[in-house]
Amino acid sequence: MPQLYLVVDDLDQWTHTLAGEAVISFETYLTEHPIKGQKKTRIINLCNTDQYLSTGYYCSLLAEAREHKVLPPANTLTDLSSQQLTLVQAAEVLEDLDQKDLTRTDDGYAFRIYFGRTALPQLKMLARRLFERFPCPILEVRLAFLPGAQAATAVAPNEAVAPVDAVDDSVTADSWQVRSVHAIAFAQLDEQEAPEFVAALEKFTQSVWRKPRSSKASRWDMAILVNPREKLPPSDAKALKKMERAAQKMGFAVEFIGPQDYARLGEFDALFIRETTAIDHHTYRFARKAEIEGLVVMDDPTSILRCCNKVFLQDAFTYNDVPTPLTRIVSSGSDASLDTLESVFSYPIVLKIPNSAFSVGVMKAEDRTMLKKMLNELLAKSALILAQEYLYTEFDWRVGVLNNRPLFACRYFMAKGHWQIYNHGEDRIGSGGWETLPTYEVPKAVLDAALKSARIIGDGLYGIDIKQQGNKVYVIEVNDNPSLEEGVEDAFIGDELYMQVMSEFARRLENRGR
Numbered sequence: 001m002p003q004l005y006l007v008v009d010d011l012d013q014w015t016h017t018l019a020g021e022a023v024i025s026f027e028t029y030l031t032e033h034p035i036k037g038q039k040k041t042r043i044i045n046l047c048n049t050d051q052y053l054s055t056g057y058y059c060s061l062l063a064e065a066r067e068h069k070v071l072p073p074a075n076t077l078t079d080l081s082s083q084q085l086t087l088v089q090a091a092e093v094l095e096d097l098d099q100k101d102l103t104r105t106d107d108g109y110a111f112r113i114y115f116g117r118t119a120l121p122q123l124k125m126l127a128r129r130l131f132e133r134f135p136c137p138i139l140e141v142r143l144a145f146l147p148g149a150q151a152a153t154a155v156a157p158n159e160a161v162a163p164v165d166a167v168d169d170s171v172t173a174d175s176w177q178v179r180s181v182h183a184i185a186f187a188q189l190d191e192q193e194a195p196e197f198v199a200a201l202e203k204f205t206q207s208v209w210r211k212p213r214s215s216k217a218s219r220w221d222m223a224i225l226v227n228p229r230e231k232l233p234p235s236d237a238k239a240l241k242k243m244e245r246a247a248q249k250m251g252f253a254v255e256f257i258g259p260q261d262y263a264r265l266g267e268f269d270a271l272f273i274r275e276t277t278a279i280d281h282h283t284y285r286f287a288r289k290a291e292i293e294g295l296v297v298m299d300d301p302t303s304i305l306r307c308c309n310k311v312f313l314q315d316a317f318t319y320n321d322v323p324t325p326l327t328r329i330v331s332s333g334s335d336a337s338l339d340t341l342e343s344v345f346s347y348p349i350v351l352k353i354p355n356s357a358f359s360v361g362v363m364k365a366e367d368r369t370m371l372k373k374m375l376n377e378l379l380a381k382s383a384l385i386l387a388q389e390y391l392y393t394e395f396d397w398r399v400g401v402l403n404n405r406p407l408f409a410c411r412y413f414m415a416k417g418h419w420q421i422y423n424h425g426e427d428r429i430g431s432g433g434w435e436t437l438p439t440y441e442v443p444k445a446v447l448d449a450a451l452k453s454a455r456i457i458g459d460g461l462y463g464i465d466i467k468q469q470g471n472k473v474y475v476i477e478v479n480d481n482p483s484l485e486e487g488v489e490d491a492f493i494g495d496e497l498y499m500q501v502m503s504e505f506a507r508r509l510e511n512r513g514r
Contacts, residue, residue: 002040114200218253238486246498399450436491
């Protein structure tokens with residue numbers, strides 16, 4: 001079990017007794033650590049963090065340099081030092097605030113969060129979400145209630161207020177806003193607050209950082225991010241179970257985590273994202289935090305950034321001579337733009353929002369009237385839209401690539417009576433059939449195009465969609481976090497598919513000396 005240390009500015013400040021925890025001063029941590037032979041160490045930094053180069057900041061920074069898991073991580077302290085950035089992020093979680101029980105005062109409403117916990121029932125969800133976003137032992141939060149007329153413009157002296165439109169669609173509505181969020185040192189708690197903090201600390205260390213792992217000793221800890229509420233997850237339950245068994249064979253203790261476990265990433269050595277990714281989404285924040293904290297993460301945030309935007313893909317494909325359908329980037333639904341598109345394309349014309357997934361946000365215009373209507377509809381959601389020639393095929397190739405090597409190959413057939421693989425009807429989502437083949441039976445042109453396009457993105461796990469007409473192939477897109485479902489992508493090589501993925505995680509950890 002990893003050794004846990006609580007680091008404080010001055011040992012005289014700590015008068016509490018906790019079973020199993022070692023309390024040390026920052027000076028001791030600075031001069032006597034790391035301890036030789038002590039492989040896994042976790043640090044809870046309770047030092048003063050109110051300044052950029054404070055002891056608390058250096059405590060977290062040194063912990064990361066020593067490969068110790070630390071709370072809070074240095075990047076969180078850096079984020080909190082920029083209140084404008086902090087408040088924009090904090091505004092995203094205000095939707096969970098139960099406003100009816102809060103007292104409106106001129107000074108606002110202040111409260112403290114201890115490891116994501118608060119004694120105020122109406123603020124429990126908000127406290128947990130803020131801790132997920134800013135994982136610090138102690139956070140001091142101040143809320144302000146602003147009438148609609150003031151909400152869009154009011155700024156307190158020396159404090160930035162998150163914009164109303166980050167919280168609510170209407171800038172004229174009355175609303176609570178986050179006025180400030182700060183990390184607080186243990187020494188700043190008074191006699192009444194300290195016992196509440198210690199109780200939260202005990203619960204946190206017992207239920208989270210001291211949670212028992214597998215009875216069998218494992219070399220590494222892996223988190224697999226899933227979301228049971230997702231309608232079209234990239235892996236089904238049977239595939240996830242096979243991943244878990246493969247990971248265990250490679251020396252991993254596996255835990256399935258969800259969106260609520262953001263603050264726990266420091267517990268793990270590796271993160272495997274098995275939830276559909278997006279940029280303005282917790283999946284990207286998980287990937288970014290995991291990368292910063294030194295985890296092996298698949299897929300990495302750079303791959304997510306590149307794959308989740310088809311404008312980037314199209315530009316990169318063009319620059320690198322990857323074969324693609326005839327494509328134009330559109331920024332206007334004006335008549336002049338329609339004239340230009342009609343001079344380039346024949347109907348039907350395919351329109352795509354850049355961050356579409358599973359065929360959502362992809363439309364087919366059969367004539368000018370439909371083109372104008374669909375284009376304006378999509379431009380209301382994105383400043384740029386892709387217009388693309390329509391290529392009829394009975395199926396799309398999907399070539400899975402891992403670290404620039406072929407992993408699997410499938411033919412995904414179009415949904416019955418539809419022009420796409422997925423048909424999003426009013427009551428249900430339909431899809432076509434599939435056929436899985438050995439990668440050595442894939443036409444060379446298809447395989448070459450898949451590998452060439454994957455190299456543009458990186459060395460992660462990708463699914464490349466390709467259309468083939470005769471001897472010509474066209475790369476449609478590269479997907480990070482591709483589907484890995486039992487009986488589909490693994491139909492040819494079976495459990496070996498999951499073993500290869502987990503072997504890659506192990507290889508990367510080995511190369512880091514972990």
